[in-house]
Amino acid sequence: MLNLSPTLVLVALTCGISMYAWSSQELMDSWILSPYEVRRRNEWYRFVTSGFLHADFGHLLFNMLAFYSFSQIVEQVFVNFFGTTTGILYFLLLYIGGIIVSDIPTYLRHRDDPGYRSLGASGGVASVIFSAILFAPTNKIGIFPLPPSLGIPGFIFGFLYLAYSYYMGRRRGDNINHDAHFYGALYGLVVTLILIPKAGPFFWDQIRGFLS
Helix, strand or coil: CCCCCHHHHHHHHHHHHHHHHHCCHHHHHHHCECHHHHHHHCCCCHHHHHHHCCCCHHHHHHHHHHHHHHHHHHHHHHHHHHCHHHHHHHHHHHHHHHHHHHCHHHHHHHCCCCCCCECCCHHHHHHHHHHHHHHCCCCEECCCCCCHHHCEEHHHHHHHHHHHHHHHHHHCCCCCCHHHHHHHHHHHHHHHHHHCCCHHHHHHHHHHHHHC
16 A cells, blocks of 8 residues: 655645646635635635645745655654554644644734735644654754754744744734744644643753753
8 A cells, every 4th residue: 555645745735736726817816815705705715725825936845845844753753653544634733724723813814804815835834843843953954055054953943933923923014924934833832732742841851951
């Protein structure tokens, strides 16, 4: 039996759907997150489908590279801890749930704005990134164009990522949905700690060892 990684399946689906939507305005319009349409027409499915759409190749490449880079450790830990089937289901809960939950504040803020649109898997990607940081907080993360060997520890990256996303989300100075990054990250931390409470003490032990 072919054992497909959920990470690879999600990457393939997201790339295929995103690229197809670039040539299909009908699909883009019907799947993108429009809080106004969600409220007016009860099109709640958009919370999920918008996570499989991206604005352009750069947006798609960045999200999928980040997702692939961090998802493997999370997928491995979940499968080892819960078994293959349950581990994959929890992994999907982390990723798909991150896409949905991270867009709730956006929906509440823009539900009366007919011109607002949002798309991308950023919430789910952030959930996976921060779950991975719990499991490997001292692993170095490269910041382009620097390689990982010259990067910063994951827990420091996580703190800076949250602070930046929160600040930019309040500032609203660009067209990026920074709230999805912030709330997706928090969702990833909370869900991982609920599913694997031992991740908390393990995280702090790793931090203490790194700082000592």
